[in-house]
Amino acid sequence: MKIFQCQACEQPFHFETARCASxxxxxxxxxxxxxxxTLTAADGTLRAFGEPGRRYRLCANAAHAACNWLIPADSPEVYCVACRHNRTVPDLSIPWNLTRWRAIETAKRRLFYSLLRMRLPLALRRDDPEGLAFDFLVDPAEAQMSGPAVLTGHDNGLITVNIAEADDVERERRRTLFGEPYRTLLGHFRHEIGHYFWNVLVRHDPSLAAFRAIFGDERADYGAALRRYYAEGPGQAWQEHFVSAYATAHPWEDFAETWAHYLHIVDTLETASSFGLRMQPKLRPGLAATMDFDPHHAPDLGRLIEAWLPLTFAMNSLNRSMGQPDLYPFRLTPAVIGKLSFVHDRIHARTDASGTVAGTLKAVIAGLRTPIAPPRSA
Known part of the structure; x- marks a missing residue:
């Protein structure tokens, strides 16, 4: 995520800023x-500060303090490019629903920031029956109604999110229940959108053969695979080949977990770059790194990994100094880097499945200094 500032007074802005604090x-x-x-009001319209020719309207969800995105004044759309994909939202007359939905929208806009920066295709459900749409639902039991529990998941472009995931206490309970070291709203969005983009970028693409060689055959029974995972767990030494325990469940889940992880890396590296961070520890040269590039458009994965490994070691060290668990409780092995390389190639539309992925993986691993495994939580 970039950093922003007010064009009028140069006050730093967060991405979610709707009004300058200064x-x-x-x-x-x-x-x-x-x-x-930064906006100014004139003649009943909103104009960009210092650029009166650039005119806007607010997204309709600004009325709920749930969105700060803008729409061109001459656009026929009511909702911004992110909120346009919402199909169902909870009953906003209930204050607790509104609070949780706002948190969900904050995470979703951060997701869309990355997707738009990467120029990824985002079909609307109204134009394509398998286009992207979101249902944000309340569990029937919470509303004292009968019906099956709402499960967060993806189905042919429709992403369903149980809004209880926006409740920090409930999310922590589920994190502990499912043994997940990293469970966040933004992480959910990045994972589920990975399923969507598997359909868009891999399912009917020549790279499908390379996908099966790297991740496994997705034609394996999905339901049986999940039942086996929840009954038996990830198996021994899974960390050598998968970015998370859940990634071991099925090739689709492996891809979605790897996709989410790739977005974590890109967004965090852009933040580090925006702040001009440099790693120059008084240790071996392999821990040095300079964040001076746009990770959304990096031509090869090696540049990302060489910056990422020192950065995560530093982040974990800072957290430990504050008595907190590791911010980044993951390991990037050569096998995991190979999967990240596949995702990188798909995002950058490299469709030569016969050689590009393998060649990229070989170049990435060969170009790396000795890989640094970030410290893991006990």
Whole structure:
């Protein structure tokens, strides 16, 4: 994520800023400019500060304090490019639903920031029966109604999210129940969108053969695979080949977990780059790194990994200094890097499945210094 500032007074902005804390001017995110824009009101319209020719309207969800994205004033759309994909939202007359939905929308917009920066295709459900859409639902038991529990998941472009995931206490309970070291709203979105993009970028693509060689055959019975995972767990030494325990359940889940991890890496590296971070510890050279590039458009995965490994070692060290668990409780082995390489190639539309993925993996591993495994939680 980039960092932003007010064009009027240079106050730093967070991505979610809707009004400048210093000069109190309204602000909003313009996805075309990829900037949080300072706004002025004139003649009944919102204009970009210093650029009166650039006119906007607020996304309709701004009325619920749930979105700060902007729409061109001459657009026929009511919702912004992110909120346009919502199919169902909870009953917002219930305050607790509204609070949780706002948190969900915050995470979803961060997801869309990355997807738009990467120029990934985002078909609307209204135009394509398998286009991307979101249902944000309340569990029937919570509403004292009968019916099956709401499960967060993906089905042919439709992503369903149980809004209880926005409750920190409930999410922590589920994190402990399922033995997940890393369970966040944004992580859920990045995982589920991975399933969507498997359909879009792999399912009917020549790279499908390479996918099966790297991740396994997705034609294996999915339901049986999940039952086996929940009954038996991930198996021994899974960390050598998978980015998470859940990734061992089925090739689809492996791809989705790897996809989410790739987005974690890219977004965090962009934040580090925006702050001009450099790693220059008084240790061996392999821990040095400079964040001075745009990870969304890096031509090869090796550049990302060489910056990522020292950064995560530093982040974990800082957390431990504060008595906190590791911020990054994962290991990137050559096998996992190979899977990340496949995702990188799909995002950058490299379709030569016969050689590109294998060649990229070989180049990535050969170009790396000795891999650094970030410290893991006990």
């Amino acid at each position: 000069c109190e001017r309204r602000a909003g995110y313009d996805p075309d400019l990829e900037e949080v824009v």
